Amino acid sequence: MATVSMRVNGKAVSADVEPATLLAELLREKLGLTGTHVGCDTSQCGACVVHVGGKSVKSCTMLAVEADGAEVKTIEGLAENGQLHPVQEAFREHHGLQCGFCTPGMIMSAVDLLARTSDPSEREIRDWLEGNLCRCTGYHNIVKAVQAAARAGRE
Amino acid sequence: MQNFAFHRPKSLSEAVSALKQADEGKLLSGGQSLIPVMKLNLAAPSDLVCISSLDELRGIRTEAGRLIIGAATTHGEVDASAEVKTAIPALADLAAGIGDPQVRNRGTLGGSIAHNDPAADYPAAVVALDGEIATDRRTIKAEAFFSGMFETALDDDEIIVAVSFAVPDRAAYAKFPNPASRFAVVGVMVAQHKSGTRVAVVGAGANVFRATDMEKALDGSFDPSALDGVAVSADELTTDLQASAQYRAHLVTVMAKRAVAACG
Amino acid sequence: MANQGIGASVKRKEDLRFITGRGRYTDDISVPGQLHAHVVRSPYAHAAITAIDTSEAKNAPGVVAVFTGADMAADNVGSLPCGWLIHSKDGSPMVEPPYPPLVADRAKHVGDNVALVIAETRQQAAQAGQLVAENIEYDELPAIVSTAGAAADGAPQVHSEAANNTCYDWELGDKAATDAAFASAHHVTTLDVVQNRLVPNAIEPRACLAEYDPATGDYTLHLTSQNPHVIRLLMSAFVLGIPEHKLRIVAPDVGGGFGSKIFPYAEEAMLLWAAGKLGRAIKWTAERSESFMTDRHGRDHVTRVELALAKDGAFVGLRVATIANLGAYLSAFGSSIPTYLYGTLLAGCYTTPAVYVEVRAVFTNTAPVDAYRGAGRPEAAFLLERVVxxxxxxxxxxxxxxxxxxxxPEDAFPYQTPVALEYDSGNYHATLDLALEKSDYAGFETRRDAARQRGKLRGIGVSTYVEACGIAPSSVAGALGARAGLYESAQVRVHPTGSVTVYTGSHSHGQGHETTFAQLVHESLGVPVDQVEVVHGDTSKVAFGMGTYGSRSLAVGGVALHNALQKVIAKGKKIAAHMLEASDADIEFAENSFAVTGTDRSMAFADIAFAAYVPHNFPHDQLEPGLDETAFYDPKNFTFPAGCHVVEVEIDPDTGAVEVVNVTVSDDVGRVINPMIVDGQIHGGLAQGIGQALFEDCQYDPESGQLLTGSYMNYTMPRAADLPFYNVGNHVTLCRHNALGVKGVGEVGSIGVPPAVINAIVDALAHLGVTHIDMPATPERVWRAIRDAQAAKA
Known part of the structure; x- marks a missing residue:
């Protein structure tokens, strides 16, 4: 067992974990943050995307011990003061989700994109979402939602 | 995943001794290949030595016509680096096409080349750009470094510190991605140096290789048309679900031409 | 208030929980003291199990129990049942080999369930599972995975009771009339078509959590299902014998299904049974690699199709011979997909007078095959639209x-096809015209020329499909061999303050029932959608349900809800008549209010609801208190969505890579309740259809039977960068036999688009001599088609 300490969604947490514990497992099983999902075992689907140190990562492909001391943000921490993040708002407004399972990872990934570029092209959005699989939406409304969130962010 | 002891050394020398003391230790430098392999129980190291935040393995600088990148630099950092974009824009482009954004935020140059996946992109750049791999104990030339499929010249307890690339006159990387995994079905880096053109191929075979016939043709005339009719033999190439050896051989020429065209 | 009724794009009520990470999927649910299960799976496609030694695993840390097939057999656990009995040409019933949840003596596909390990933690269960796996002795047997080869003499036999691996040899249509049509035809076109095997790949892996309370005898199973009531029925009646009133099944938020979560699965039976034995809660969640091995797969046919034509191009006959791969076991709907959901659609949109289809269904050493988005209808549409x-x-x-x-023609409806179905409505010219207009079909050659300038080969492809949804009229289904009726139930509970809870037997796993069904309530009762709660997926709350599949939620469940709402209005009128001292016949209900005809006397809906529960002076012999109505709706016929899909592709001739550049669709899905949701359903179907056409291909090694595409590293899922925006339009003709005029939208995308993609690719390459290409049209396949055609020309 190792003790890890980190800030998750702005709150200091610490937990005892086996070194083999994945960050996704720490979040879901020890911290009860089940908004982060696990959809595959080969780091492809992106349902588990969270932010570590402000960058999007796959929490199923990172050890909890690697996040020791880090700032972690999950889907549960995205809305602030009861106010949805513009990307969350845009996903709802543009029907960017159906079953909702890929949605947390998809949103966390899109937030990272918009932090890097405020006016991504359709191609840039599609390429950025390479690490996020969705089986429901055909991506149409996800791309529309990210475009809308980018617009909202620029206004 | 099997359990293991986890080490987070504070210096390179601590990392080397942690690795030496371990039964079956492995370095963790981003983990974007290693962790999936461990999850599938295809690797079960006794110890993991995490080196991704060691200062000695970080930094990007240009020095005497060479670009030197610390081993723990992530693909995302290479892609975003003004220094890299100025010196060797093709290298930034290559990094921008590895995996997906989340992989690029974690995966590192040193981790990638130490793993030496035959379909990884970086080995093409290291070979085409006359790379030299600096470790905690020596410097290894690129072609000696990549010794075989998932094999390198590294000793078990040896740690890559940095990779230095020769800044070419011009270079470009063209990749035909595996539609499922996004690794290279075929990736070709073409780099024109004062000393001659280098053409390095990944994805096509068991290990990165130089297409020497193409290099000769391009030394004659650095134009895509110089590669008309120039092909690598399919005999040694890989056949898998995504592509036959014959198709891969064809793609090597197509991608090489595209890389030459992209050199401008 | 903005319009919230039929036709309004109301934003989804369910979204807030999903976008904030507060969805509640099965694996998110944990109970105190729960154990974890790990399934030990066969590494071989076909093997006799000669010995299992579980002693080492039983002594491993944290292990509570290890069970084998022998343990389940000793408890008389039943076989996973098949719900549809098909008869062969000769009248004999299909061969139904047993499908044990845990195999005792022989594993029949890679991933078949061999042992169940239960431990305190997931990791302990997995590690002990490894110890079991190391202590099983197998005698590996020859395996058969080939669809085309399974019935051949000498092929390895999957089940001793199924000679030549044949489950049934079925036919539909008039063979003599069809043969006669061919004999006198001007032209016959023959095409061999492979329907690639697909893995549904809902992004949420299957999971279940079984609980048992020894004090009460109550079982609870949370699971990833499209179909909780039917799972309960099957587990109670056929598999485990748990009294139905003691078994509660809950399908909470479910992360996509696409057919794969309709059926009872072995893990669900194993966990319920083991929870009962141990008196503890047990959880299991599939790894993705397990999903690839053990989720039901889809499609997998090989077919020869022949179309007979008159000189003027009129279709005079269609003959189809298909071999359909069922996998190693008969899944719940497995037998019906390649027969009644396939052969019956082979008339397509056309007046072909004679159609004959024969289907041989075969067992192989592969994962069981069953419904996957479209289920039989994409197979029919593909070969028709290709051969045309x-x-x-x-x-x-x-x-x-x-x-x-x-x-x-439009005026020929209702239209009786030669393959059993009667289409009630449609306007195929209208959907075609709309798609051609929206896609600028007429201007295509300019775009082809422009692409050529860029070194790309551009092609355009059209498909016009019809499909059958709203499964099923029970009488029809029963006559065709279904072992259940396929109605749906709805209950509308009006609360005293006028808000409403709907209990539906349909199940949402992405379709947005909580919104669409609330809109139906608003349309009928005028209650705002935020005053309507839609409850689904819990057998302890909903009376009964047949679940969601085959685009049946709205066409069957929605109509049931509509009927229950009409009962509420009728009851409300009685209450209003009493309160307003008028006769029932004089009460009108409109705009959220009951009024006495021709007067200004009225009562708001909420006031009537209140009166219903505070019935101070009701005439009890005539009027019961309460406002809570239930309807069961059994449709008279299937519904028949139809449409036209137009696809443009650009091909890189150097690599063979295909880019889908334009997708224009015009679908007739009947009346649209929520256009935003309907468009979203079409988008998703299109992506899966394009996935089948270009990317997805489940492959087994022909010798060893190993699954070669067992992860996202080698099974290509369509990604955002592979797909364009879709140009979606619809032309509505109403369904004539249900009260809402709705048809169904869940599957049209995956049915119509694959042939349009392949038609477009062939169009781009036709000048080179290419006449057909199989799915998926991978770059190498396209590159080879170009090379082979050029070689043939030279």
Whole structure:
């Protein structure tokens, strides 16, 4: 067992974990943050995307011990003061989700994109979402939602 | 995943001794290949030595016509680096096409080349750009470094510190991605140096290789048309679900031409 | 208030929980003291199990129990049942080999369930599972995975009771009339078509959490299902014998299904049974690699199709011979997909007078095959729309014109096809016209030329499909061999303050029932959608349900809800008549209010609801208190969505890579309740259809039977960068036999688009001599088609 300490969604947490514990497992099983999902075992689907140190990562492909001391943000921490993040708002407004399972990872990934570029092209959005699989939406409304969130962010 | 002891050394020398003391230790430098392999129980190291935040393995600088990148630099950092974009824009482009954004935020140059996946992109750049791999104990030339499929010249307890690339006159990387995994079905880096053109191929075979016939043709005339009719033999190439050896051989020429065209 | 009724794009009520990470999927649910299960799976496609030694695993840390097939057999656990009995040509019933949840003596596909390990933690269960796996002795047997080869003499036999691996040899249609049509035809086009095997790949892996309370005898199973009541029925009646009133099944938020979560699965039976034995809660969640091995797969046919034509291009006969792969076991709907959901659709949109289809269904050492989005109908549409295109080229007729010529005309509905179905409505010319207009079909050659300038080969492809949804009229289904009726239930509970809870037997796993069904309530009762709660997926709350699949939620469940709402209005009128001292017949209900005709006397809906529960002076012999109504709706017929899909592709001739550049669709899905949700359903179907056409291909090694595409590293899922925006339009003709006029939208995308993609690719390459390409049209396949065609020309 190792003790890890980190800030998750702005709150200091610490937990005892086996070194083999994945960050996704720490979040879901020890911290009860089940908004982060696990959809595959080969780091492809992106349902588990969270932010570590402000960058999007796959929490199923990172050890909890690697996040020791880090700032972690999950889907549960995205809305602030009861106010949805513009990307969350845009996903709802543009029907960017159906079953909702890929949605947390998809949103966390899109937030990272918009932090890097405020006016991504359709191609840039599609390429950025390479690490996020969705089986429901055909991506149409996800791309529309990210475009809308980018617009909202620029206004 | 099997359990293991986890080490987070504070210096390179601590990392080397942690690795030496371990039964079956492995370095963790981003983990974007290693962790999936461990999850599938295809690797079960006794110890993991995490080196991704060691200062000695970080930094990007240009020095005497060479670009030197610390081993723990992530693909995302290479892609975003003004220094890299100025010196060797093709290298930034290559990094921008590895995996997906989340992989690029974690995966590192040193981790990638130490793993030496035959379909990884970086080995093409290291070979085409006359790379030299600096470790905690020596410097290894690129072609000696990549010794075989998932094999390198590294000793078990040896740690890559940095990779230095020769800044070419011009270079470009063209990749035909595996539609499922996004690794290279075929990736070709073409780099024109004062000393001659280098053409390095990944994805096509068991290990990165130089297409020497193409290099000769391009030394004659650095134009895509110089590669008309120039092909690598399919005999040694890989056949898998995504592509036959014959198709891969064809793609090597197509991608090489595209890389030459992209050199401008 | 903005319009919230039929036709309004109301934002989804369910979204807030999903976008904030507060969805509640099965694996998110944990109970104190729960154990974890790990399934030990066969590493071989076909092997006799000669010995299992579980002693080492039983002594491993944290292990509570290890069970084998022998343990389940000793408890008389039943076989996973098949819900549809098919008869062969000779009248004999299909062969139904047992499908044990845990195999005792022989594993029949890679991933077959061999042992169940239960431990305190997931990791302990997995590690002990490894110890079990190391202590099983197998005698590996020859395996058969080939669809085309399974029935051949000498092929390895999957089940001793199924000679030549044949489950049934079925036919539909008039063989003599069809043969006669061919004998006198001007032209016959023949095409061999492979329907690639697909893995549904809902992004949420299957999971279940079984609980048992020894004090009460109550079982609870949370699971990833489209179909909780039917799972309960099957587990109670056929598999485990748990009294139905003691078994509660809950399908909470479910992360996509696409068919794969309709059926009872072995893990669900194993966990319920083991929870009962141990008196502890047990959880299991599939790894993705397990999903690839053990989720039901889809499609997997090989077919020869022949189309007979008159000189003017009129279709005079269609003959189809298909071999359908069922996998190693008969899954719940497995037998019906390649028969009644396939053969019956082979008339397509056309007036072909004679159609004959024969289907041999075979067992192989592969994962069981069952419904996957479209289920039988994409297979039918693909071969029809391909053979029509090939015939048009062979006869020098424009592919659009040959379709128009053969369309069932608008005034011919209801139209009886030669393959059992009666289409109630449609306007195929209208959907075609709309798609051609929206896609600028007429201007295509300019785009082709422009692409050529860029070194790309551009092609355009059309498909015009019809499908059958709203499964099923129980009488029809029963006559065809279904072992259940396929109605749906709805209950509308009006609360005293006028808000409403709907209990539906449909199940949402992405479709947005909580919104669409609330809109139906608003349309009928005027209650705002935020005053309506839609409850689904819990057998302890909902009376009964047949679940969600085959685009049946709205066409069957929605109509049931509509009927229950009409009962609420009728009851409300009685209450209003009493309160307003008028006769029932004089009460009108409109705009959220009951009024006495021709007067200004009225009561708001909420006031009537209140009166219903505070019935101070009701005449009890005539009027019961309460406002809570239930309806069961059994449709009179299937519904028949139809449409036209137009696809443009650009091909890189150097690599063979295909880019889908334009997708324009015009679908007739009947009345649209929520256009935003309907468009979203079409988008998703299109992506899966394009996935089948270009990317997805489940492959087994032909010798060893190993699954070669067992992860996202080698099974290509369509990604955002692979797909364009879709140009979606619809032309509505109403369903004539249900009260809402709705048809169904869940599957049209995956049915219509694959042939349009392949038609477009062939169009781009036709000048080189390419006449057909199988799915998926991977870059190498396209590159080879170009090379082979050029070699043949030279």
């Amino acid at each position: 295109d090939v015939a048009a080229r062979e006869m020098g007729i424009d592919p659009v014109e040959i379709r128009r010529k053969n369309f069932i």
